[in-house]
Amino acid sequence: MAVSDRMEPCPEITGCGGRMQTSGKLIVLTAPLTETIDHAGYFIQMALASLPKRMEGIINQKYPTWRNVERNEDGSARYMPAGVRLVEASILREYSEDDVVCCYPDDLPKFIGGKTRVVGVSTHNPLGVTFAAGVYASIFGSSREPINSSYSKALFQTLKASPYRKNFQVMVGGAGGWQITQTDSYEELGADCVVDGRSESEDVLELFRKAVRGETLPRHVEVRHPEGRDGLLTPNKRTTFGVVEMTTGCGRRCQFCLPDLNPQIDFPKEKIMDAVRANVRGGNSQISLATEDMFIWGQVHTDTPFYFPNREALVDLYRGVVETPGVKHHLLSHGTMAPTVVDPKLIEQLSEVLLDKSPVKLPRISKHPEGRILSPLIGLETGSARMARQIMPGKAVPFPIEEWPSVVVQGLTTLNRNNWFPVMTLMIGNPGETDEDCKATLDLLYEVERRGLFAFFVPSIFTPLQDTRMGTKQGVRESREMTPLQWQIMMKCWKMSLKPALHSWWGPTAWRIGALFVWLWKLRKVNGPNFTWPLLLFASALPEPLMAKMGKIYTGQPMKVKSRKELLATIKTNHWKHLREDNGDLPEGWKKEPAPLRVLAQ
Numbered sequence: 001m002a003v004s005d006r007m008e009p010c011p012e013i014t015g016c017g018g019r020m021q022t023s024g025k026l027i028v029l030t031a032p033l034t035e036t037i038d039h040a041g042y043f044i045q046m047a048l049a050s051l052p053k054r055m056e057g058i059i060n061q062k063y064p065t066w067r068n069v070e071r072n073e074d075g076s077a078r079y080m081p082a083g084v085r086l087v088e089a090s091i092l093r094e095y096s097e098d099d100v101v102c103c104y105p106d107d108l109p110k111f112i113g114g115k116t117r118v119v120g121v122s123t124h125n126p127l128g129v130t131f132a133a134g135v136y137a138s139i140f141g142s143s144r145e146p147i148n149s150s151y152s153k154a155l156f157q158t159l160k161a162s163p164y165r166k167n168f169q170v171m172v173g174g175a176g177g178w179q180i181t182q183t184d185s186y187e188e189l190g191a192d193c194v195v196d197g198r199s200e201s202e203d204v205l206e207l208f209r210k211a212v213r214g215e216t217l218p219r220h221v222e223v224r225h226p227e228g229r230d231g232l233l234t235p236n237k238r239t240t241f242g243v244v245e246m247t248t249g250c251g252r253r254c255q256f257c258l259p260d261l262n263p264q265i266d267f268p269k270e271k272i273m274d275a276v277r278a279n280v281r282g283g284n285s286q287i288s289l290a291t292e293d294m295f296i297w298g299q300v301h302t303d304t305p306f307y308f309p310n311r312e313a314l315v316d317l318y319r320g321v322v323e324t325p326g327v328k329h330h331l332l333s334h335g336t337m338a339p340t341v342v343d344p345k346l347i348e349q350l351s352e353v354l355l356d357k358s359p360v361k362l363p364r365i366s367k368h369p370e371g372r373i374l375s376p377l378i379g380l381e382t383g384s385a386r387m388a389r390q391i392m393p394g395k396a397v398p399f400p401i402e403e404w405p406s407v408v409v410q411g412l413t414t415l416n417r418n419n420w421f422p423v424m425t426l427m428i429g430n431p432g433e434t435d436e437d438c439k440a441t442l443d444l445l446y447e448v449e450r451r452g453l454f455a456f457f458v459p460s461i462f463t464p465l466q467d468t469r470m471g472t473k474q475g476v477r478e479s480r481e482m483t484p485l486q487w488q489i490m491m492k493c494w495k496m497s498l499k500p501a502l503h504s505w506w507g508p509t510a511w512r513i514g515a516l517f518v519w520l521w522k523l524r525k526v527n528g529p530n531f532t533w534p535l536l537l538f539a540s541a542l543p544e545p546l547m548a549k550m551g552k553i554y555t556g557q558p559m560k561v562k563s564r565k566e567l568l569a570t571i572k573t574n575h576w577k578h579l580r581e582d583n584g585d586l587p588e589g590w591k592k593e594p595a596p597l598r599v600l601a602q
Contacts, residue, residue, distance in 0.1 A: 023113030023114050023115060024111055024112050024113020024114060024115045024116040024164065025099060025100065025101040025111045025112075025113070025115065025116060026095065026099040026100070026115050026116065026117055026118075026212060027091060027095060027099055027100045027101070027116075027117070027118050027119075027120070027208065027212070028101055028103065028108065028111050028112055028116055028118075028119045028120070028168075029080070029084050029087055029088055029100070029101070029102045029103075029119075029120040029121075029122075030077075030084070030102065030103055030104065030105055030108060030119065030120070030121055030122075030155065031080060031081050031083075031084050031105075031121065031122040031123065031155075031174070032105065032123060032148065032151040032152045032154075032155050033067065033069070033104060033105055033106070033151055033155075034048040034049070034147060034148040034151045034152075035081055035122070035123070035124055035148065035240070036069070036077070036079065036080060036081060036104060036240055037066060037067075037069060037240070038079060038240045038241045038242075038286070039066075039068070039069075039070075044059065044063055044066060045148075047059060047147075048146070048147045048148045048151075049124070049125060049146055049147075049148045050146055051146060051147055052145060052146060052147070053145050053146070053147050053149075053150040055147075056147050059147065069104055070283075071104075071107070074101075075103070075107055075110055075111075076101050076102055076103050076107075076111075077102045077103050077104050077107075078238060078282065078283065079238045079239060079240050079282065079284070080102045080237075080238075080239065080240060081122055081174075081239065081240045081243070082235065082239040082240065082243035082244070082245065082290060083122045083173065083174055083199075084102055084120070084122045085102070085235030085237055085238075085239050086198070086199050086200070086233060086234075086235055086245075087120055087122070087173065087199040087204075088100060088102055088235065088237070089233050089234070089235045089236060089237075090199040090200050090204060090205065090233060091199075091204075091205065091208055093205070094205055094208075094209075095208075102237075105151075105154070105155045105158060108155075108158055108159065108162070109158075109162070112159075112162050112164055112168065113164060114164060114167060116164055116167060116168045117167065117168050117169070117211050117212045117213075117214065118168055118169050118170075118171055118208060118211035118212065119159055119168055119169075119170050119171070120171045120172075120173065121155065121156070121159075121170060121171070121172045121173070121174075121191075122172075122173050122174035123152045123155075123172065123174045123175075123176045123177070124148070124174055124175045124176045125146065125148050125149050125152065125175075125176045125179070126149060126152040126153065126156070126172075126176045126179055126180060126185075126189060127149060127176070127179040127180075127183060127185065128145045128146045128148070128149030152176070153189070156170075156189040156190050156191070157190075159190055160190040165190075168211075169192040169193065169211045169216075169217050170190055170191050170192050170193070171191075171192065171193045171194075171195060171207065171208075171211065171217065172189075172191045172193065172194045172195065173194075173195045173196075173199065177194040177195065177196055178194075178196070180194050181194050181219075181220050186219060192216075192217050192219070193207065193217035193218060193219060193220070193221060194219065194220050194221070195207065195221050195223060196220070196221070196222045196223065197221075197222055197223035197224065197225055198223070198225055198226060198248075198262075199223075200226055200231055200232060200233050201223035201224045201225070201226070202224075203221065203223035203224060204223050207221060225248070225262050225263055226248075226263070226265070227263055227265075228265065229265060229266070229267065229268055229271075232245075232248070232265065232267055232271070234267065234271045234272065234274060234275035235275060235278065236274070236275070236278045237278055237282055238278070238279050238281075238282025238283060238284045239275075239279060239284075241286060241288050241331065242276075242279045242284045242285075242286045242287040242288055243288050243290045244272055244275040244276055244279065244287060244288070244289055244290065245267055245272075245275075245289075245290050245291070246266065246267055246272060246289040246290060246291040246294065246297055246317075246333070247264070247265065247266045247267065247291040247292065247293065247294075247296055247297050247300070248262045248263060248264070248265045248292075249261075249262040249263050249264035249265060249292065250264065250292040250293045250296065250336075251264045251293075251296060251306050251307075251394075252293070252336065252392070252394040252395055252397065253392075253393075253394045254379070254381075254391065254392040254394070254395060255390075255391045255392060256381075256391055256392070256427070256462070257292075264296065264300050264301075264306065265300060266296065266297045266298060266299075266300040269316075269317055269320070272289070272317065272321070273320060273321070273324070276321055276324050276327065277324060280324060280325070280326035280327060285326060285327060285328040285329060286327075286328065286329040286330070286331065286359065287321055287322075287324075287327055287329075287330050287331075288330065288331040288332070288333055289317075289318075289321065289330075289332075289333055290333045290334075291333050291334055291335075292334050293334060293335055293336045294314070294332065294333060294334065294335045294376065295307075295309045295314070295335055295336060295339035295346075296309075297310070297313065297314060297317065298310035298312075298313025298314055298317070299313070304578055305398070305575065305578065307338060307339065307342070307397050307398050308339075308342060308343070308398070308575070308578040308579075309339045309342065309343050309346050311343055311345065311346045311349065311580070314346065314350065315346070315349050315350060315353060318330070318350060318353050318354055319353045322353060322354060322357045327357070328357070329357055329358065329359040330354055330357045330358065331358070331359065331360070332354070332374055332375065332376035332377075333376065333377065334376060334377045334378070334379075335376040335377070335378050335422070336378060336379070336395070337378055337380075337395075337396075337407055337408055337411040337412070338395070338396050338397060338398065338399060338407055338411065340411040340414045340415055341399070341407055341410050341411045341414065341564060341567060342398065342579070342583075343580060343583060344414045344564075344583055345580065345582055345583050347414055347415060347418050347420065348418055350374075351374065351418040351419060351420070354374055355368055355372055355373075355374060355419055356370075356372065358372045358373060358374055358375075360372065360373050360374075360375050361373065362421060362500055364500040365421065365454055365500055366419050366421075367419055368419050372419070373419050373420070373421045374418075374419060374420045374421075375420070375421055375422055375423055375456065376420070376422050376423070377422065377423045377424075377425065378422040378423070378424050378425075378455075379392075379395070379424070379425050380408060380424040380425060380426050380444075380455075380457070381395070381425065381426055381427050382426065382427065382430065382433075382437065382440075382441055383404075383405055383408070383440045383441035383442070383443060383444030383445065384433075384436070384437035384438075384440035384441055385401060385402045385403075385404050385405065385440070386436075386437060386440070387430060387432075387433060387437045387440075388401050388404045389401050389402070390430075390432065391427075391430055398571045398572070398575050398578075399567055399570055399571060400570055403562060403567055403570055405440070405443075405444050405447075405559060405561070406561045406562040406566075406567055407567065408444060408448075409444070409447060409448065409451065409453070409559075409561045410561070410562075410563070410564050410567060412448065412453045412455060413451070413453060415455075416453050416454060421454050421455055421456065422455050422456070423455070423456040423458055424455045424456065424457050424458065425458050425459075425460065426441065426457060426458070426459040426460070426489065426493060427459075427460060427461075427462045428459050428460065428461055428462065428482065428486045428489055428490060429461050429462045429481070429482060429486055430462045431462070433486075435483065435485050438483070438485035438486055438488075438489060439485065439554055439556075439557075441489055442485070442488060442489060442492065442554055442555075442556045443556045443557050443559050444559065445457070445489070445492050445493065445496065445556065446492075446555060446556030447556065447558070447559045447561065448496075449496060450558075454496075454499075454500070455497075456497045457493035457494075457496055457497050458493070458497070459489055459490045459493045459494075461482070482530060482531075483530060484530045484533065484534065484553075485554060486530075487530050487531050487534035487535075488533075488534040488537065488553055488554065490534070491534035491535060491537050491538035492534075492537065492538075494538055495537065495538050495540070533547060533552040533553055534553070536552075537553055563585070564585045565585035565586075565587065568585055568586065568587050569587035569588070571587075573589075576590050577593045
């Protein structure tokens with residue numbers, strides 16, 4: 001019997017089981033602690049999402065106070081993930097502040113009572129099967145459960161154990177809801193209803209109305225996404241990391257991406273600024289504009305294709321954010337590589353605006369006086385043009401997807417020149433991936449290394465996401481299935497990403513000994529024989545040329561990388577008019593046309 005089938009709302013006055021029914025809030029919103037904190041540093045949430053539960057002690061040593069959070073005077077949460085704040089803003093259109101509360105998991109008993117009719121939970125990874133989490137947890141041992149997942153499950157267990165559980169229903173939203181529906185984990189977690197979609201929808205308000213009335217909720221609901229700017233909301237309270245939405249959707253239509261299925265909309269500047277000021281009022285000095293692609297803002301549904309950025313609008317928006325009184329730091333969100341090749345001047349101007357406000361420092365490679373860097377998340381996914389054509393044919397537009405490797409190299413060159421060192425994701429084990437595809441990716445990685453370029457390469461095993469175009473396809477499912485070349489991609493990425501941290505005289509030796517010890521102790525059994533030589537590559541146990549000569553690894557072939565001018569010439573000629581003269585490298589035959597009116601987005 002489902003939890004919702006046992007709903008037995010008690011009278012408000014007479015009490016139930018000896019407990020007065022006037023206690024608690026009508027609607028309680030929460031999220032796992034691991035997804036809520038923002039005070040322990042930018043990278044802690046990545047670690048909490050990736051490391052297995054049994055390695056939590058490492059986090060405790062590095063961040064001994066990471067569980068300490070701030071509360072308002074009434075005990076409610078001082079900060080919450082942006083998704084939770086959006087739900088709060090959505091339902092406050094109908095319910096009063098006295099009826100709704102956002103709280104941390106430990107405080108749920110304080111706010112859940114006889115009055116409570118619905119508890120909303122936002123979770124990114126309740127079962128530990130998102131892109132990086134599952135593979136990274138499994139690599140380290142028998143448990144695939146990341147720290148973040150264990151905290152999500154603990155939250156659900158707290159709700160299941162509540163003495164008022166028969167009075168309220170649990171509504172789950174967030175990026176991880178699909179895991180519950182796909183695995184039918186409703187009973188295990190005690191979830192009554194999983195909602196896919198944005199909370200501004202009238203459908204969401206109706207679900208809350210039903211829950212408040214005590215009506216049984218449907219198990220799974222897909223709600224309508226707003227079709228335009230007027231339907232979008234921004235929270236008016238503090239969010240974790242000062243996250244403020246900037247756009248929805250992307251437009252490049254990658255086959256594996258769920259957010260890209262949403263309509264492409266950019267938020268009005270004033271709505272963004274209102275949310276920024278609300279964060280500052282709540283005590284937040286850090287802002288991060290959330291987006292699937294920062295470069296489309298100000299160019300959505302205009303006469304210019306979105307993949308030719310609106311430089312003036314973007315610079316104006318970011319300047320407005322970082323110059324808001326009280327904003328000390330700003331973190332970049334997601335971007336794409338092609339616009340950095342299209343408009344290098346945009347990167348240069350954004351650097352002038354944003355670099356001094358970045359909280360991320362990497363003195364080993366940054367040319368900034370204080371060692372600051374900008375580090376957006378950019379999807380590389382594969383270095384194989386063949387594979388890219390299958391899974392993300394629009395990733396390189398306005399350039400043909402066949403030019404993807406050259407776009408990556410030229411874009412990274414522009415970024416590094418301006419102290420941008422992005423976090424770049426790769427997917428290993430895509431459906432139909434061959435050894436030749438893996439070699440093409442390694443060719444690209446070694447080309448980046450030969451040119452002295454740098455990015456934080458973050459590889460993960462392909463994970464089919466429900467409702468995406470690749471949702472029903474199967475690739476590599478776990479680490480033991482990976483081929484030697486797939487393992488080499490992963491280990492080479494890690495080795496390249498850690499290079500700036502291993503410059504001390506003792507660092508490389510300690511790392512080499514530690515990696516070999518862990519391999520001997522457990523990893524050689526957990527991950528199979530294909531893992532051995534890539535691990536030795538990662539640990540620098542032997543020179544890579546020697547291992548290549550022995551036939552144990554592949555060290556890549558030199559690539560023919562097109563220059564920026566050659567790349568611009570591959571753009572369709574009817575789009576040449578959108579190229580900006582001040583960037584140079586214009587293709588032969590380009591003629592200056594009347595400049596399009598460039599306006600600041602509102």
